[in-house]
Amino acid sequence: MSSDTAVEYEVAQGRSKSFYPRFERKDELQHQTHYCPGCGHGVVHKMLARAIDELGIQDRTILVGPVGCSVFTYYYFDLGNVQAAHGRAPAVSTALKRSRPESIVISYQGDGDLSAIGAAEILHAANRGENITVIFVNNAIYSMTGGQAAPTTLLGQKSTTTPEGRSALGEGYPLHESELLATLEAPVYIERVGLGDNKQIAQAARAIRRAVENQVRGLGFSLVEVLSPCPTIWKMQPVEAQHWVRDVMEKTFPLGVLRDRTREAQPRPAPATPPALEEIPRLLGLEHGERLVKDERQVLNLAGNGSALKRTGERARAAEVDLEVRIAGFGGQGVLLLGEVLAEAGLESGLEVSWLPSYGPEMRSGTSNCHVRLASQSIDSPLVSAPGILVAMNEPSLRKFDRTVRPGGWVIYNGEEFPADCVRPDVRVVALPFTKIAHELGDARASNMIMLGVLLEIAGVLPDASVAAALRRLVRNPRWVELDERAMAGGRARYREMFAEVHA
Amino acid sequence: MRKQLMKGNEAIVKSAILAGCRAFYGYPITPASEITETAALYMPKCGGVFVQAESEVAAINMLYGASAAGVRAMTASSGPGISLMQEGISYMAGAELPCVIADVMRGGPGLGNINSEQGDYNQVVKGGGHGNYHTLVLAPHSVQEMADLTALAFELADRYRNPVFVLADGFVGQMMEPVEFPEQAVAAPTPHWAVTGTAETRSNVINSLHMGADELETHVLELEKKYRLAEQREARAEDWFTDDAEIVLVGYGIVGRILKAVTAEARAAGIKVGLLRPITLYPFPVERFRRLLPRAKLFVVVEMSNGQLLDDVRLALNGARPVEFLSRMGGNVPSHEDVYRFVRERAHALKTAAGAEEERLAHV
Ligand code: SF4
Ligand SMILES: [Mg+2]
Numbered sequence: 020m021s022s023d024t025a026v027e028y029e030v031a032q033g034r035s036k037s038f039y040p041r042f043e044r045k046d047e048l049q050h051q052t053h054y055c056p057g058c059g060h061g062v063v064h065k066m067l068a069r070a071i072d073e074l075g076i077q078d079r080t081i082l083v084g085p086v087g088c089s090v091f092t093y094y095y096f097d098l099g100n101v102q103a104a105h106g107r108a109p110a111v112s113t114a115l116k117r118s119r120p121e122s123i124v125i126s127y128q129g130d131g132d133l134s135a136i137g138a139a140e141i142l143h144a145a146n147r148g149e150n151i152t153v154i155f156v157n158n159a160i161y162s163m164t165g166g167q168a169a170p171t172t173l174l175g176q177k178s179t180t181t182p183e184g185r186s187a188l189g190e191g192y193p194l195h196e197s198e199l200l201a202t203l204e205a206p207v208y209i210e211r212v213g214l215g216d217n218k219q220i221a222q223a224a225r226a227i228r229r230a231v232e233n234q235v236r237g238l239g240f241s242l243v244e245v246l247s248p249c250p251t252i253w254k255m256q257p258v259e260a261q262h263w264v265r266d267v268m269e270k271t272f273p274l275g276v277l278r279d280r281t282r283e284a285q286p287r288p289a290p291a292t293p294p295a296l297e298e299i300p301r302l303l304g305l306e307h308g309e310r311l312v313k314d315e316r317q318v319l320n321l322a323g324n325g326s327a328l329k330r331t332g333e334r335a336r337a338a339e340v341d342l343e344v345r346i347a348g349f350g351g352q353g354v355l356l357l358g359e360v361l362a363e364a365g366l367e368s369g370l371e372v373s374w375l376p377s378y379g380p381e382m383r384s385g386t387s388n389c390h391v392r393l394a395s396q397s398i399d400s401p402l403v404s405a406p407g408i409l410v411a412m413n414e415p416s417l418r419k420f421d422r423t424v425r426p427g428g429w430v431i432y433n434g435e436e437f438p439a440d441c442v443r444p445d446v447r448v449v450a451l452p453f454t455k456i457a458h459e460l461g462d463a464r465a466s467n468m469i470m471l472g473v474l475l476e477i478a479g480v481l482p483d484a485s486v487a488a489a490l491r492r493l494v495r496n497p498r499w500v501e502l503d504e505r506a507m508a509g510g511r512a513r514y515r516e517m518f519a520e521v522h523a
Numbered sequence: 524m525r526k527q528l529m530k531g532n533e534a535i536v537k538s539a540i541l542a543g544c545r546a547f548y549g550y551p552i553t554p555a556s557e558i559t560e561t562a563a564l565y566m567p568k569c570g571g572v573f574v575q576a577e578s579e580v581a582a583i584n585m586l587y588g589a590s591a592a593g594v595r596a597m598t599a600s601s602g603p604g605i606s607l608m609q610e611g612i613s614y615m616a617g618a619e620l621p622c623v624i625a626d627v628m629r630g631g632p633g634l635g636n637i638n639s640e641q642g643d644y645n646q647v648v649k650g651g652g653h654g655n656y657h658t659l660v661l662a663p664h665s666v667q668e669m670a671d672l673t674a675l676a677f678e679l680a681d682r683y684r685n686p687v688f689v690l691a692d693g694f695v696g697q698m699m700e701p702v703e704f705p706e707q708a709v710a711a712p713t714p715h716w717a718v719t720g721t722a723e724t725r726s727n728v729i730n731s732l733h734m735g736a737d738e739l740e741t742h743v744l745e746l747e748k749k750y751r752l753a754e755q756r757e758a759r760a761e762d763w764f765t766d767d768a769e770i771v772l773v774g775y776g777i778v779g780r781i782l783k784a785v786t787a788e789a790r791a792a793g794i795k796v797g798l799l800r801p802i803t804l805y806p807f808p809v810e811r812f813r814r815l816l817p818r819a820k821l822f823v824v825v826e827m828s829n830g831q832l833l834d835d836v837r838l839a840l841n842g843a844r845p846v847e848f849l850s851r852m853g854g855n856v857p858s859h860e861d862v863y864r865f866v867r868e869r870a871h872a873l874k875t876a877a878g879a880e881e882e883r884l885a886h887v
Binding site for chain 2: 078097147363
C-alpha cells in the first residue's frame with residue numbers, strides 16, 4: 020500500500036475523453052483541478068469519466084453537481100452539466116431523467132449534501148426507483164465549509180462543531196445512508212466501496228461502472244457510496260488519510276454490496292409516444308361545438324318573475340337577468356352540485372355565470388355553501404353578499420344567511436316549519452320537507468334537485484333544454500339523471516301548486 | 524371552441540398543457556391542490572411528466588431539472604409551500620431557468636388558515652428568495668384570466684429566461700366561470716441553452732455559481748438588463764372607468780372583481796370612480812398610474828393583506844396624490860358594500876374640501 024495508488028491509477032488510464040483537455044471554466048491553473056493533494060474526489064472523477072468513456076455515453080450523459088467541494092464538476096467533465104442546490108441533486112436528476120429518458124443522468128453528491136440537507140430528496144428518489152445513478156462521496160465531514168460535523172462523522176471524531184468529538188448522546192450515531200436506502204424496495208443496486216487501498220480502489224471503479232451501466236440498461240436506481248479521504252480537513256498526510264479510510268472509517272461503514280437486483284430487474288419500458296398536438300384539446304376534454312341556446316332573447320322572454328331577482332335601487336342596470344343565489348347546507352346534501360347545475364344551465368342558455376364554493380375544513384366540518392350568479396351582462400363580482408334567492412338546506416344555514424336576502428327576494432327552505440323568528444315581511448318563502456319528499460320519490464339525496472326545481476320556477480329564466488343538458492353534463496350516471504329529473508319536475512310542480520293563485 | 528364552466532385551478536392546467544407545458548411537479552396544499560390533481564390526470568395523457576414530490580423544496584428543484592432539460596414546466600402551491608420554494612426560485616432566477624409557478628394564496632403568516640388572502644404579495648412580487656433577482660408576476664381576476672395569463676406566463680418565462688408567477692387567491696382558484704381556450708395546442712421548441720443529453724447540448728451548463736466578484740456582478744447586471752426590459756415592455760393593467768375618475772380604486776385578483784361591482788354602484792350614484800387593476804404586479808404598471816394623475820384626486824388601495832400592494836402604489840405615485848387604504852384579512856373579504864361606503868365617504872370629503880376651497884378663493 021502506498022500513496023501512489025491514485026497516481027498509478029491515473030497513469031494507467033491516461034486522460035479520459037469525458038474530461039475537458041483544459042479546465043477553461045476555472046479562472047486559474049486550468050491544467051489541474053481545485054482538489055487538494057490526496058483528495059478522493061479526483062479519483063472518483065476519474066473512475067466516473069472512465070466508465071462513461073467505456074460505455075460510449077459521453078454525449079448522452081448529464082452530470083448533476085452538488086454543493087460541497089465537488090461543486091465544480093462542470094469545470095472538469097465534458098458532459099452536459101447541471102449544477103444543483105445543496106442536497107437537491109436527486110430532485111433535479113429526477114426531472115432531467117423523466118423529461119429526457121434517453122439521457123444518462125448522474126447525481127454526484129457529498130455526505131453533507133446527500134445525508135443531511137438532502138436526506139429527503141435522496142430517500143424519495145430512491146424510493147421512486149428513479150432510473151438514475153448516484154455517486155455518493157462520503158468523507159465523514161463537511162469539507163468545503165471548513166470541517167463541521169456531518170451525519171456521517173464518526174463517534175469521537177473531532178470537527179469544528181463537535182470540538183470534543185462526536186458523541187452519540189449529543190449528535191446521535193453516524194448515519195448509514197446506504198443501509199437505510201437498502202431497506203427500500205425500488206433500488207436496484209447499492210454498494211459501499213472505499214478508496215483505502217489499491218484493492219478497494221479497483222472495486223470502487225467496478226462498482227461505479229456498474230452503477231452507470233445499470234442506467235444505460237434501463238434497470239433503475241443505483242447508488243455507490245465511496246468512503247473517500249479528505250486529508251485537508253482531517254489534518255492528515257494523504258497516505259495517512261488513505262489508511263484512515265481503510266483502518267478506521269471502514270469499521271463504522273463496512274464495505275460491500277447492500278442491494279443487488281441487477282439480475283432480476285427488468286429494463287423499463289420505453290416511454291409511450293406522446294400524442295399528436297392536434298389530439299391535445301380532445302385529451303383535455305375541451306369541446307368543440309355550440310351552445311344549445313344561441314339567441315339570448317329566448318332566455319329573456321322567459322324572464323317572467325325576474326323583477327324580484329334583479330338588483331334593485333342604485334345598482335340596477337339595464338340587465339335583463341341578474342340572478343344572485345346563495346345555496347347552503349350540510350356536506351352531502353348536494354349544495355355544490357345544485358349550484359353547478361344552475362350555473363351550467365345558465366351557461367348553456369347563453370348567460371354569463373359564476374359559481375363560487377366555500378372550501379376546506381369548513382366543508383369537512385359538515386357545512387357547505389356556494390354563490391351562484393347568472394346574468395345577461397358580464398358579472399363583476401362572483402361573491403353574492405345579498406342573494407335574491409337563498410336555498411337553505413337546513414336550519415343553521417337558514418339562520419346564517421336569512422338576514423342577507425335582498426328585499427323582495429326568496430328563501431327556499433328545507434323543513435316543514437319555517438322558524439317564526441326568521442320570517443321577514445319583505446321576503447317570500449317556500450318551506451317544504453324536501454328531504455322527506457325526495458325519500459318518497461326514491462332517494463333522500465335527490466332533495467337538492469327538488470329545491471332546484473323550485474328555484475327554476477322562481478327564476479323562470481332558463482329553458483328546460485338547457486337545464487336538461489346541464490344535468491347530463493354533470494351527472495354521468497343515467498339512473499341518477501332520471502331520478503334528478505323527476506325530482507326537479509316534482510319541485511316545479513310543488514311550487515306551482517303553492518303559488519297557483521298568484522299565477523292565475 | 525365552446526366555453527366551458529371550469530374551476531380556475533383546472534383552467535390553469537389545461538391552459539398550461541395547451542401552451543406546451545409537459546412537466547408538472549407539485550405537492551398538495553389547500554387551496555391549490557386541484558391544480559396538482561388536474562395535472563396528475565392530464566399531464567401523462569398528453570405526453571408530459573407528472574410527479575407528486577416529497578416536498579415543495581423537492582418540487583421546485585424538480586422544476587429546475589425539467590427546465591434545465593429544456594421542457595416547459597410548472598408547479599402550484601400556496602403560501603407555506605411558496606415559502607419553501609423560495610430557495611429553488613432564487614436558483615432558477617440565478618441560472619436563468621424559465622418556469623411557471625401558480626400561487627393560490629391562503630391566509631398567513633405561519634399555518635394561518637386556508638381562506639382566501641393576498642398576503643403572499645411581498646414574498647412573490649419582491650422576490651422572497653435570496654439575492655438580486657425578480658420574478659415576473661401575473662395576477663388573474665377571473666377563470667378566463669387564469670387560463671390566458673398562464674399561457675402568457677410561459678411566453679414570458681421563456682422570453683426572459685426567468686421564473687414567472689401566476690398569483691391567484693383561493694377564490695379565483697376555486698370558483699367556476701365559463702372559459703374559452705385556444706383551438707390549437709402549441710409545441711414549445713427546445714431552447715438552445717438546455718442540457719438535453721445530446722452531442723449538440725453537451726457543452727451547455729446550467730449554473731448559478733459565479734466565483735469572482737466581477738463575474739457575479741456582471742451576471743447580476745445582465746439580469747438587471749432583462750428586468751429593465753420587462754419593466755418597459757410587460758407591465759399590464761386594466762383600466763375600468765378611469766377616464767374621468769376622481770377616485771381611483773386599486774386592487775388585484777378577486778378584489779378587482781369586487782371593485783368592479785363598487786365602481787358600477789358608485790357610478791350609478793354619480794360618483795366619479797374608476798378602477799385601475801394591475802395585471803402584472805412585477806413589473807408594476809407604474810406608467811398607468813401616472814397617466815391618471817391629471818384627473819385623479821385620490822387613490823384607494825383595497826387588498827386582502829396588510830398593505831403590501833399599498834407600498835407599490837405609493838412608490839408608483841411617489842407622493843403625487845394621497846393614497847387611502849382598506850384591507851380585510853384572515854379570509855374576510857372586503858364586501859362591495861363596505862368598500863362602497865368607504866368610497867362614498869371619501870367622495871363626500873373631497874366634495875366638501877373642494878367647496879371650501881372655492882369659497883376661500885371667492886373671498887380672496
Ligand atoms: S477539503 Fe477535503 S474534500 Fe475538499 S478538496 Fe480538499 S481534500 Fe478534497
Ligand atoms: Mg463531505
